[in-house]
Amino acid sequence: MEARHLRYALALAEHQHFGRAAASLGIAQPPLSTQIAALEREVGERLFDRTSRGVLPTAAGEAFLARARTALAEMRLAGIDAGRAARGETGRLRIGFTGSALLDPLPGVLGRFRRTHPAVRLALQELDSPTAAAALLAGELDVAVGRGSPRGAGAEDLVTVPIGTDHLVAVVSVAHPYAGLPSVDLEQLTQEHLIASPDAVSSYLRPAFGPDPAALDGATMARDVHTIAGLAACCAGVGLGPDRMRLIARNDIWFCDVTPRFRLPDLQMSFRVTDRSPVLASFLSVVRQNCADVGSRLDDLLARHPSAAG
Known part of the structure; x- marks a missing residue:
């Protein structure tokens, strides 16, 4: 059984006449009659009564046509879904x-x-x-x-x-002595209690402090830049992080560049x-x-x- 057989049966049910149904399908009447007869043999039931009033679905035909409508609708949706998936619109x-x-x-x-x-x-x-x-x-x-x-x-x-790209900046409370300064140097930072993420400390902050990274040994570890900024606002220390931290909209913190400027590893996107x-x-x-x-x-x-x- 193919989709065209379902379309043939639905067209015949709609027009109730082999000639009109064939014309709507763009085929000749004899092939339509042949295909409907073959469909009835495959189903094992008479699907249409040929009467003087027209070609009408039997009870079996009505049940078959209901499923046929659903099946054709699902087939159309399957094609639509396949196209959307191929275009990256689903998944x-x-x-x-x-x-x-x-x-x-x-x-x-x-x-x-x-x-x-x-x-x-x-x-x-x-x-x-x-x-x-x-x-x-x-x-x-x-x-x-x-x-x-x-x-x-x-x-x-x-x-x-x-x-x-990013470079290293420091973030402090507006009550901190560094508030208002455009920049602080590494020597000043070594005198402060620092706040940083474990990822930053292990991967790129120690080289920034050169031969004297001891200031990082007692640093407060914060999960992300928002936590770093929040702890700095609480006067818990001087936060260290990427320049993009300046996008955090808070009026209780101040950002200072770190001198000499230290470029951080690029923000990178990876995929297979x-x-x-x-x-x-x-x-x-x-x-x-x-x-x-x-x-x-x-x-x-x-x-x-x-x-x-x-």
Whole structure:
């Protein structure tokens, strides 16, 4: 039984006449009669009564036609769903991200993606950079956003593109002596109780303090940039973090540049180069639109990656 047989039966039920039904279908009457007869043999029941008043569905025919309508509707929806999935309009995308990315650029990227792809299920996890990288390498994420490039087995199969640069800044309460200063130097910071994330301390802050990183040994560990800013506002110490922390809208904190300027590892987005998911392709398209220079860098990385072909 094929979809055309269902359409033939429905047309005959609508027009109640073989000639008119055949004309509506764009076929000759004899083939329609032959196909309806073959359908009745396959079903094992008479579906239509041929009467002087027209060709009318039997009780078995009415039951068959109800299912036929549903089946054809489902077939149409199946085609629509297949097209949407192929265009990346449905499906699931798993993203792990470091907290500072929620200041910029993720709000713009995720907001735009939500608006343009409302049927895609986003699974979002805030993770420190090493954990997000490990989850991506383990196949537990589709996209990781963190500082620095993922390392470990399988990293050669990833594409990693910078999506933001930062330098180190300090954040203090407006009641702190540093409030109002445009900058503080590292020597001043070594005299303060510091607040930083474990990820930052382990991956990039110690080199900033050069041969004397002891000031970090007693630092208060905070999970993310919002906690760092909040603790600084409470006069719990001097917070250290990326320049994008300035986007935190609070009137009880003050930001100072750190001199000499110390550039932090780039905020990077990573994904598997062999991932051909249309949803990922749609997400990357939104990233290209929202993040300056990402498109050309991404094209170059994909062109040069040995696993990108195919």
